[in-house]
Amino acid sequence: MDYDLSLVLPFLIKKADEILELSTEHVLVVLISLVIASIIGVGTGLLVWEKPVARSAAVATAGVILTIPSMALLTILIPIMGLGWASTVFALSIYSLLPIVRNTVVGLREVDPAVIESARGMGMSKVAVLMKIQFPIAWPVILTGLRVAAQLSVGIAAIAAYVAGPGMGAYIFKGLSMLGAANALNFALTGTVVIVIIALSFDAVFILINRLTTSRGIRV
Amino acid sequence: MSKATSGASIELTNVTKSYPNQPQSAVENFSMSINPGELIMLVGPSGCGKTTTMKMINRIIEPTSGSIKIDGEDILSLDQNILRRRIGYVIQQIGLFPHMTIAENVSVVPKLLGWDKAQIASRVEELLSLVELDPSKFANRYPKQLSGGQQQRVGVARALAADPPVMLMDEPFGATDPITREKLQDEFLRLQATIGKTIVFVTHDFDEAIKLGDRIAVLSERSQIEQFDTPANILANPASDYVSSFIGEGAALKRLALIPISSAKLSSTSATGPSVEISENLREALDHIVLNGGAPVPVTDAKGKSLGSISVKEISSALGADVSSLGIKKGK
Ligand SMILES: Nc1ncnc2c1ncn2[C@@H]1O[C@H](COP(=O)(O)OP(=O)(O)O)[C@@H](O)[C@H]1O
Numbered sequence: 339m340d341y342d343l344s345l346v347l348p349f350l351i352k353k354a355d356e357i358l359e360l361s362t363e364h365v366l367v368v369l370i371s372l373v374i375a376s377i378i379g380v381g382t383g384l385l386v387w388e389k390p391v392a393r394s395a396a397v398a399t400a401g402v403i404l405t406i407p408s409m410a411l412l413t414i415l416i417p418i419m420g421l422g423w424a425s426t427v428f429a430l431s432i433y434s435l436l437p438i439v440r441n442t443v444v445g446l447r448e449v450d451p452a453v454i455e456s457a458r459g460m461g462m463s464k465v466a467v468l469m470k471i472q473f474p475i476a477w478p479v480i481l482t483g484l485r486v487a488a489q490l491s492v493g494i495a496a497i498a499a500y501v502a503g504p505g506m507g508a509y510i511f512k513g514l515s516m517l518g519a520a521n522a523l524n525f526a527l528t529g530t531v532v533i534v535i536i537a538l539s540f541d542a543v544f545i546l547i548n549r550l551t552t553s554r555g556i557r558v
Numbered sequence: 559m560s561k562a563t564s565g566a567s568i569e570l571t572n573v574t575k576s577y578p579n580q581p582q583s584a585v586e587n588f589s590m591s592i593n594p595g596e597l598i599m600l601v602g603p604s605g606c607g608k609t610t611t612m613k614m615i616n617r618i619i620e621p622t623s624g625s626i627k628i629d630g631e632d633i634l635s636l637d638q639n640i641l642r643r644r645i646g647y648v649i650q651q652i653g654l655f656p657h658m659t660i661a662e663n664v665s666v667v668p669k670l671l672g673w674d675k676a677q678i679a680s681r682v683e684e685l686l687s688l689v690e691l692d693p694s695k696f697a698n699r700y701p702k703q704l705s706g707g708q709q710q711r712v713g714v715a716r717a718l719a720a721d722p723p724v725m726l727m728d729e730p731f732g733a734t735d736p737i738t739r740e741k742l743q744d745e746f747l748r749l750q751a752t753i754g755k756t757i758v759f760v761t762h763d764f765d766e767a768i769k770l771g772d773r774i775a776v777l778s779e780r781s782q783i784e785q786f787d788t789p790a791n792i793l794a795n796p797a798s799d800y801v802s803s804f805i806g807e808g809a810a811l812k813r814l815a816l817i818p819i820s821s822a823k824l825s826s827t828s829a830t831g832p833s834v835e836i837s838e839n840l841r842e843a844l845d846h847i848v849l850n851g852g853a854p855v856p857v858t859d860a861k862g863k864s865l866g867s868i869s870v871k872e873i874s875s876a877l878g879a880d881v882s883s884l885g886i887k888k889g890k
């Protein structure tokens with residue numbers, strides 16, 4: 339196939355506004371899903387970390403969800419939630435649960451039992467130990483879960499464009515649908531590259547958050 | 559040094575702990591009366607129930623039956639968390655909070671008790687100095703930046719923070735190397751002489767028990783008390799073969815370390831050789847005699863003034879006499 343590189347720049351200039359809008363959407367849909375998934379996922383982790391049955395059930399459920407192919411899930415969601423944002427946010431949120439729940443549980447359980455015992459022995463309540471001792475110590479692990487969820491969501495959001503979801507995925511699907519046409523590759527490549535940039539930016543932000551919010555005493 | 563007593567009495571009566579699915583109780587019918595300001599050592603082989611016994615006092619482990627009273631108050635009827643804020647707790651693994659600075663670690667209980675900031679800050683400073691850590695150097699460090707011995711000192715400071723009348727210590731110096739351990743023990747004795755807490759101290763090391771304890775409870779399986787007495791009395795009159803075997807070799811030498819030279823009758827004949835101070839113990843004196851080729855050595859007061867001399871004869875008669883006279887003090 340011929341590809342004329344000299345056409346890339348004019349394409350990008352012409353489409354600059356649209357690219358900016360779509361990438362903003364992309365970032366936004368990932369952020370919204372991440373907030374929802376964090377609340378549910380971290381909350382679930384805090385509730386089940388100590389209960390073997392509930393813990394296995396929660397992690398297993400989140401694991402099963404992740405095995406559903408995204409195309410299939412989105413197709414099922416359309417009749418229920420319609421095309422667009424709602425289906426996308428829902429799908430991204432539940433896909434994000436596994437890394438978040440699992441890392442929350444693992445992080446809380448990894449805290450040295452001697453640390454927990456000495457906190458209890460000093461007269462801290464169970465809830466206080468969980469929130470003031472275990473959570474901050476587990477925080478870097480939990481944050482890693484959020485980071486993985488963000489990466490996952492950035493990628494899956496691209497596919498959600500199939501159900502008219504927001505974001506840069508639209509360019510990839512446009513490229514696919516007009517394969518052979520002059521701009522097909524421009525659309526697909528631009529979509530892909532911007533999504534990679536978004537993913538890398540999320541990573542960078544998480545590294546920064548980790549540095550800013552993890553106690554110096556437990557930074558590695 | 560006059561001994562302060564800010565401690566409380568502890569009374570355990572017929573305390574039993576049975577873990578589910580265990581053929582026998584971990585602790586069975588344990589009764590003990592502890593006086594305010596006493597340092598009690600629970601010593602016995604691994605698995606005999608020392609830790610379980612101790613942890614029932616702050617209800618980290620709930621007794622199956624029996625009663626425990628602190629200053630006459632039944633602790634089983636108190637709120638667990640309120641009870642624990644009044645009991646210092648030090649464990650072998652230390653369990654410092656890795657995400658908090660040393661100052662924050664020490665402030666935990668005062669914060670729980672609602673002390674104000676200035677009060678907490680000055681208390682932290684006071685405590686770190688008390689355990690010989692320079693506050694200006696250590697307050698803002700994190701646990702991982704401290705050596706094992708320094709961490710253990712912080713553990714003790716943290717447990718003392720709200721000035722609890724009772725301290726529970728489970729093999730607190732067990733994980734440190736012998737030199738550090740000895741230093742921590744010496745510091746701890748000096749500390750206890752000024753604060754006078756009621757302390758229940760668990761160890762499997764009989765020598766540590768002798769060195770630190772006001773009284774020692776030698777325990778066997780199911781936390782049965784084989785003997786409960788002062789170190790000197792246990793060494794002089796072990797109650798059973800079990801206790802003797804636990805004391806091990808060299809009971810007489812161990813006793814010497816508990817008896818100050820001042821309780822021996824010195825000889826007035828002058829002696830030459832390396833002199834010992836009267837405030838030292840008889841083991842120290844014997845050491846000097848051995849180094850002096852077995853000949854008597856001079857004894858002096860703190861200023862170096864001669865008070866007489868001491869030989870193996872005076873040492874052995876002091877050893878024979880001390881069982882009844884009990885003019886026994888500990889350490890340096
Ligand atoms: N949580 C537990 N569940 C069941 N058995 C236990 C538990 N903790 C301790 N034990 C048992 O109780 C006995 C006393 O243990 P422990 O008090 O830790 O002894 P020590 O401190 O003297 O080494 C041991 O036989 C031990 O196996």
Ligand SMILES: [Mg+2]
Nearest residue numbers: 608609610728
């Ligand atoms: Mg033990």
